[in-house]
Amino acid sequence: MATSRTSSNDAVAFIGVGSSAITRASDRGIHALALDAAIAAIADAGLERDDIDGYVGAPGATNAGAVHSDGGDEITARTLVESLGITKLAFSVDAHKGFATDMVILGAQALRSKSCKYVLGVRALYRLPDIAYATVAAENAYGIDQFRVPFGATAAGARFASRAQAYLHRSGATRRDLYNVVALARRHARLNPLAIWRDRDVSLDDYLAAPMVASPLGRFDCDMPVCGAAAFVMTTARNMPAITHAPAYLAGTAGWQRPLEIFDNANRTRADIDCWQIYDGFSLMIFEWLERLGWCEADAGWKFIKDGHAERDGRLPLNTFGGSLGEGRMHGIGHLREAILQASGRAGARQLPKASNCLVQVGTFDFSSLLVLSATP
Amino acid sequence: MASDANHAHNFGHRPRPVATDSTRPFWTAALANDLSLPRCAKCDVIYYPPPPRCPRCLGDRFDWISLSRRGRIAGMTTVHLATIPGVEPPFTMVEIELVEQKGLILTTLLTSEKSAQASVGDPVILEFTEPDPRGVAYPQARATAEVQP
Numbered sequence: 001m002a003t004s005r006t007s008s009n010d011a012v013a014f015i016g017v018g019s020s021a022i023t024r025a026s027d028r029g030i031h032a033l034a035l036d037a038a039i040a041a042i043a044d045a046g047l048e049r050d051d052i053d054g055y056v057g058a059p060g061a062t063n064a065g066a067v068h069s070d071g072g073d074e075i076t077a078r079t080l081v082e083s084l085g086i087t088k089l090a091f092s093v094d095a096h097k098g099f100a101t102d103m104v105i106l107g108a109q110a111l112r113s114k115s116c117k118y119v120l121g122v123r124a125l126y127r128l129p130d131i132a133y134a135t136v137a138a139e140n141a142y143g144i145d146q147f148r149v150p151f152g153a154t155a156a157g158a159r160f161a162s163r164a165q166a167y168l169h170r171s172g173a174t175r176r177d178l179y180n181v182v183a184l185a186r187r188h189a190r191l192n193p194l195a196i197w198r199d200r201d202v203s204l205d206d207y208l209a210a211p212m213v214a215s216p217l218g219r220f221d222c223d224m225p226v227c228g229a230a231a232f233v234m235t236t237a238r239n240m241p242a243i244t245h246a247p248a249y250l251a252g253t254a255g256w257q258r259p260l261e262i263f264d265n266a267n268r269t270r271a272d273i274d275c276w277q278i279y280d281g282f283s284l285m286i287f288e289w290l291e292r293l294g295w296c297e298a299d300a301g302w303k304f305i306k307d308g309h310a311e312r313d314g315r316l317p318l319n320t321f322g323g324s325l326g327e328g329r330m331h332g333i334g335h336l337r338e339a340i341l342q343a344s345g346r347a348g349a350r351q352l353p354k355a356s357n358c359l360v361q362v363g364t365f366d367f368s369s370l371l372v373l374s375a376t377p
Numbered sequence: 378m379a380s381d382a383n384h385a386h387n388f389g390h391r392p393r394p395v396a397t398d399s400t401r402p403f404w405t406a407a408l409a410n411d412l413s414l415p416r417c418a419k420c421d422v423i424y425y426p427p428p429p430r431c432p433r434c435l436g437d438r439f440d441w442i443s444l445s446r447r448g449r450i451a452g453m454t455t456v457h458l459a460t461i462p463g464v465e466p467p468f469t470m471v472e473i474e475l476v477e478q479k480g481l482i483l484t485t486l487l488t489s490e491k492s493a494q495a496s497v498g499d500p501v502i503l504e505f506t507e508p509d510p511r512g513v514a515y516p517q518a519r520a521t522a523e524v525q526p
């Protein structure tokens with residue numbers, strides 16, 4: 001995907017973004033929220049809905065108590081496309097358990113293969129009333145779950161909490177270092193009007209006094225489930241509409257098994273990266289990816305945060321919209337939205353002085369994908 | 378994650394493992410307090426959970442072997458939400474690295490009375506519960522004084 005292998009007309013660009021409101025509970029259903037975000041993104045791209053001929057989604061609800069109901073806690077391509085009144089689709093796919101970054105990779109492939117010209121991507125999350133969000137609602141455990149669900153491994157972030165305990169044990173970091181991640185997220189969320197924790201700083205005392213969820217992760221180490229949706233529109237340079245704002249370009253992509261290839265694939269070096277949006281469903285994840293992508297030695301990611309390198313004026317500003325820990329549990333579409341806005345110079349009060357190359361990683365240590373978004377192709 | 382700790386469950390008992398031919402020997406041996414896992418007949422690598430094929434050679438010939446049930450805590454967490462029907466929080470989930478093979482990890486619950494004091498690196502022994510009314514014996518871990526090599 002390096003520019004040397006791609007003619008400039010094939011450069012993939014993000015031309016629109018949109019978001020619904022994000023709230024902890026919502027009487028407006030997931031379907032309405034997804035439409036809010038989609039309509040806003042299409043308008044931001046300067047397009048009409050009839051221009052949209054491609055769609056990518058990642059509808060999966062990821063909590064243990066999910067009921068996986070279309071229009072309940074998930075929204076599928078079929079339902080959303082029909083209710084948007086779109087009739088000229090040439091390509092549409094739901095990446096069942098994919099991430100926002102995977103949606104981008106799929107959309108880019110569809111554009112490059114000329115399956116379509118304008119791809120709409122939508123990701124929506126919803127916290128249903130009258131269910132136990134984190135409780136496995138199944139009488140039987142099938143498949144791989146027979147070795148996980150009866151032991152609690154799939155709920156409340158237990159498998160990540162177990163990794164976090166091992167990390168603290170071997171690295172010398174403590175819960176105060178996890179707090180540093182949470183406090184950073186809250187500081188950055190101050191500048192994000194959508195964030196549920198906007199203007200809600202948390203003191204160390206408050207953090208330590210909050211209920212434990214799965215030790216060593218307390219309530220504030222876990223992103224808060226929310227109701228909300230965000231959307232984007234992609235095209236290629238060849239089909240660029242007359243938009244009044246700058247686009248952001250997709251410089252490159254990588255998968256989690258070979259994450260360091262993100263730099264070569266994007267035709268960028270590590271030193272070119274100005275900021276990054278790293279998935280933070282649980283606070284510890286930040287340390288893991290700082291280390292894995294080579295910004296820190298193994299087991300030293302906590303020092304990077306403690307020393308202030310991830311602040312807005314630091315070496316590598318991190319999750320400048322507050323991350324999931326500050327904005328709410330948007331499952332990575334918030335990270336993508338922020339990278340698009342930063343790289344296109346449209347992040348408003350959050351705009352970094354230098355954000356030409358933004359790295360986005362969404363997913364877990366064992367299933368994830370990465371992007372670099374850039375101001376230039 | 379939400380903190381709906383006190384929300385009513387749909388079911389009052391632990392989710393019941395539904396075996397296939399790849400996993401049934403594990404659950405059958407469990408009824409005799411025997412930790413039996415598949416070892417690839419070609420690679421000599423032991424797997425948990427039992428896979429349909431060896432991920433290394435893609436062969437499907439396994440020897441089911443009895444293990445010592447001993448290991449060390451590689452990771453652990455005490456969960457304070459009611460995430461598993463039939464298991465009262467708080468409970469401690471542990472990832473046990475079994476002595477027979479580096480990286481052979483089994484995720485289970487720690488049941489010893491001193492589980493709150495347990496820490497990463499501590500030795501444990503795996504045991505199986507008495508079969509529940511639906512005939513399932515679940516593995517669980519108990520802290521021990523020392524690991525036998």
Ligand SMILES: [Zn+2]
Pocket residue numbers: 417418419420421431432433434435436
């Ligand atoms: Zn083999």
